[in-house]
Structures are given as structure tokens and as C-alpha cells.
Amino acid sequence: MSQTTASVAAPKMPSQIPYIIANEGCERFSFYGMRNILTVFLISSLLLSMPESARAGMAKEIFHTFVIGVYFFPLLGGWLADRFFGKYNTVFWLSLVYCAGHACLAMFDDNPRGFYVGLFLIALGSGGIKPLVSSFVGDQFNQSNRSLAQKVFDAFYWIINFGSFFASLLMPIFLKELGASVAFGIPGILMLIATIVFWSGRTKYVHVAPAAKDPHSFLNVVRTALLAKAEGKPRSGLMIAVIGVVAAVIALAQTPTLGLVPAFCLALVTLLGFGGVGTWMQLDRAYGSHPDVTVDGVRSVLRVLVIFALVTPFWSLFDQKASTWVVQANSMTKPSWFQSSQMQALNPMLVMLLIPFNNLILYPLCKRLGFELTALRRMGLGIAFSGVAWIVVGFMQLSMDGGNALSITWQVLPYAILTMGEVLVSTTGLEFAYGQAPLAMKGVIMSFWSLSVTIGNLWVLLADASVKSPAVLEQIKSTGMSSNAFLMFFFAAFALLAALIFGIYAKSYKMLNNYRPT
Numbered sequence: 001m002s003q004t005t006a007s008v009a010a011p012k013m014p015s016q017i018p019y020i021i022a023n024e025g026c027e028r029f030s031f032y033g034m035r036n037i038l039t040v041f042l043i044s045s046l047l048l049s050m051p052e053s054a055r056a057g058m059a060k061e062i063f064h065t066f067v068i069g070v071y072f073f074p075l076l077g078g079w080l081a082d083r084f085f086g087k088y089n090t091v092f093w094l095s096l097v098y099c100a101g102h103a104c105l106a107m108f109d110d111n112p113r114g115f116y117v118g119l120f121l122i123a124l125g126s127g128g129i130k131p132l133v134s135s136f137v138g139d140q141f142n143q144s145n146r147s148l149a150q151k152v153f154d155a156f157y158w159i160i161n162f163g164s165f166f167a168s169l170l171m172p173i174f175l176k177e178l179g180a181s182v183a184f185g186i187p188g189i190l191m192l193i194a195t196i197v198f199w200s201g202r203t204k205y206v207h208v209a210p211a212a213k214d215p216h217s218f219l220n221v222v223r224t225a226l227l228a229k230a231e232g233k234p235r236s237g238l239m240i241a242v243i244g245v246v247a248a249v250i251a252l253a254q255t256p257t258l259g260l261v262p263a264f265c266l267a268l269v270t271l272l273g274f275g276g277v278g279t280w281m282q283l284d285r286a287y288g289s290h291p292d293v294t295v296d297g298v299r300s301v302l303r304v305l306v307i308f309a310l311v312t313p314f315w316s317l318f319d320q321k322a323s324t325w326v327v328q329a330n331s332m333t334k335p336s337w338f339q340s341s342q343m344q345a346l347n348p349m350l351v352m353l354l355i356p357f358n359n360l361i362l363y364p365l366c367k368r369l370g371f372e373l374t375a376l377r378r379m380g381l382g383i384a385f386s387g388v389a390w391i392v393v394g395f396m397q398l399s400m401d402g403g404n405a406l407s408i409t410w411q412v413l414p415y416a417i418l419t420m421g422e423v424l425v426s427t428t429g430l431e432f433a434y435g436q437a438p439l440a441m442k443g444v445i446m447s448f449w450s451l452s453v454t455i456g457n458l459w460v461l462l463a464d465a466s467v468k469s470p471a472v473l474e475q476i477k478s479t480g481m482s483s484n485a486f487l488m489f490f491f492a493a494f495a496l497l498a499a500l501i502f503g504i505y506a507k508s509y510k511m512l513n514n515y516r517p518t
Helices: 003-008 017-044 052-072 074-107 112-139 145-180 179-199 218-227 238-251 260-286 291-323 324-330 341-366 375-401 408-436 439-466 468-476 483-506
Strands: none
Touching: 003 218, 017 052, 017 112, 017 145, 017 179, 017 291, 017 324, 017 341, 052 112, 052 260, 052 291, 052 324, 052 483, 074 179, 074 439, 112 145, 112 439, 145 179, 145 341, 145 408, 179 260, 218 238, 218 260, 218 291, 238 260, 238 341, 260 291, 260 324, 260 439, 291 324, 291 341, 291 375, 291 408, 291 439, 291 483, 324 341, 324 375, 324 408, 324 483, 341 408, 375 483, 408 439, 439 483, 468 483
């Protein structure tokens, strides 16, 4: 009897998980396959009409604008899934848009306008499904087997890097030997395979129906909190939110200087920041108009968004390995057969090694020594690791600026440090975001997790724009550093400061368990 009970109680892995994992592996090959050759292709082919000195800067701007789009469109995907179509349908149809984008890259490799349309479609498709696939994984679990969820999220992240490794290793070779059409066409084929695999499991998935229009939704609670009057009390939170609206308009007015995408994102960040603070200040006023559990849920989301905001500097540093680090690698010595962008294969290879190492050795060892690496501790350490990696590349850049020839193998060290930071932040962040999200807002809060990457890339564009100012360039020159080296140390300090603030905030954060009951 006891054996039967034990077997029934033992958590069981959902049988549909392999479909989602296989889909993710193919999709990530397609995404990283095109992403990791994008900067090199722009510099060497699409931007040849520009002066050579301006190509690297423009390629970096296009790359980070594209990444901003990829991580902004999750807001749209999450909203469509949660309110109208459900996660499965939204993922499937946006995957077809994704395939169309790859087709445009392959067909218009010599046509900037057609190529940029392809980048937009990939940003829309990839971004739209990005938060949904990971939260769809979470939907396949309940309270009885949630203990297996972290293992699946780790496997999920492992397969992402499995696809990324081979894409990073092979696509630069295909670009050089077979040309851009083939190099961008192969990822399109993999995306089509990913879509077919995902469709094949349609009858096995747990489908969580989209929520009906809810008078007690997140936005309705926010509106009530900001507009409600309390006798004898000023509406200070509303004033803060109004200031945010004015600041957002001012940000949009900077479009001629910053460009449309950075100005729009800066306006969005301003609205979210000031609106979130204003809502927090007056959230108690929503009690009575909305159920207590819903208002408490909004409070939980706002607390999570602070965590997400503090992670944005990590993404500023991490995503520049495909732009700034590739540009640096172009100036380093290397074998004639080796392409600079192939260094990016180090990142997913190390991830595949570090995930099992951390889970099987590092985390248990720390626990036995009396120091448990909780989710928030991992994330804080990961942000700090990224800062250390950029200190290393900063000193490498100083050496190169001084006339020393450095081998590309020197980049192995910062890649290893940055990858440890990624494992601590990203694998943990996926499960953390899902577990902290109220049941009715899984897709949206996962979208906010993706939005943190958009904001991280926004900081890159703003920093790069600032160093174009003659006054700023003069200040940098007075330090004796090049603008590239200065920015590397600036981003390192940015991440280390964020890690410090993260650690202070994490001490007072109360973890939640918002997995579905059955």
C-alpha cells in the first residue's frame, strides 16, 4: 500500500514536453543563425555604400534596434495570447510570420529595404512567441509536478544553447562559402521545421484558455488606484503618473536626434517607471473596488518589475557580445580560416557545460556549505559577473589601442565570465518570472521579462548616441582612453552598480508560488 501511494505521489514529467523542447531547439538555431551573422553581413555587404569608418557604428545601431524589436513585441504576443487566442494559437500563427521574415532575408540580401522588412517580420514573429513558449512550458505543470519545472526550464535553456552553438559555429562558414542567400535561407528552413514540430503536438498540450474580459484586470486595478480619491489625502501618485506622461512626450520629441525606435522605447520606459511608482503610492485605494487578491496580485507584479528593471544592465552587456565584441574581434589576430563571429559559439557551448555543472555540483556544494544560492542570489551574482567580464574586455581594448596585437583567444576569458553570468540570470529568471506571475497574467509578465532585454539594448543605443557629442568626446579624450574602451568600463560600472542595488532589494523580496493547483 505504501509503495502504491509513493508511486502515485511521485511527480511525473508531462509527455508533451519533448515537442516544445524540439520546437525550441530548431527555432533557436534559426534565430541565432541569422542573428550571429547579422553584424558581419551588414559591415561586409549591405552597408558597403557607406564610408568604411561609419559601417561598424551603423551595423551596431541596426543590430540593437532589431534586438529591441525582438524583445518589445512580446508585449503584443502576451496580450493577444492572454486575451484572445491562447498561447498555442498565437505561437503557431506568429511562427508563420517568422518564417516569412526569414524568406525576406534570403531573397533580399542585396536590397536594404526588403532586408529590413525581413528583420521587422522576424522581430514580430520571434518577439511575439518568445514569452509564450516558455510560459506554455509552465502551463504543462501543476502543483503535483512543479518540482520538475526547474529541470525542464534548465533543459529548455540547454536546448536553446544547443541550437545556438551549432548556428554560431556553422553560419559564419556558410555566409563566407555559400553566400548570404543560403546563409539566411538555412535558418528559415529550421524555423519551418520548428513550426511543424510544434503543430504536431497540438492534441497533447494542456491549453489554458485566454482570460475573459476582466473588470479586475491589471490595467483596471492600476486605473482605479491612480484615479481614486481619498478624503483628506492628495493624489500624489496620479501627479507622478502625469509627470511620466509629460516626460514620455518629451522623449518622443527627441526622435530627430535619437531615432524613432530609441525615442519610442525611452517614452515607454518613462511611462512604465513613473506609472508604476504612482500606482504603488496609491494602490491601497483600489481595495473595495476590486477583490483583495487581485490588488495583492498587482502589488506582486509591481515588485517583480523592480527586479526586472535591475536586470536590464545585464542585457546591455550580454547582447553586445554579438556587436561590440565582434567588432573588437575583427581587430584581433586569428587564423585566416576563422571568422570573428564564430567566437560566439563559445557562449552556448559553455552554457551547455555550466547548467549541469551548476545543478549537479555548484548549487549542492554551496548548500552543504551553508550558503544556498537562491533564485535572487543567483541573479544578483550573474549581473555582477557580467560587469567583471566587461572590465576584462576593457583592459584588452586598452592594450589594443596602445598598439599591441592581441590574439582572439584572449576573448575566451570574458566569454567564460559572461556566460556564467548568463546562466545565473537567464535560466533562473525564466522560472522566477513564471512562478511570481499571478495566474491571469502569466503571458504578460513573461512579456515584461522580455521587455527588460529591450530596455537593456536601449541603454546601449543611448550610450552610443551620447559619445557622438563633441563635448562628450572631448571629456573621453581627456581620460586618455578611446571611446570604445571608455564605453566598456562605463557598462562594467553600470552592471556592478545594478548588482549592488539588486542585492539590497532582494533581501526584502518575498517569494511567491503561483503555479496552477491542478
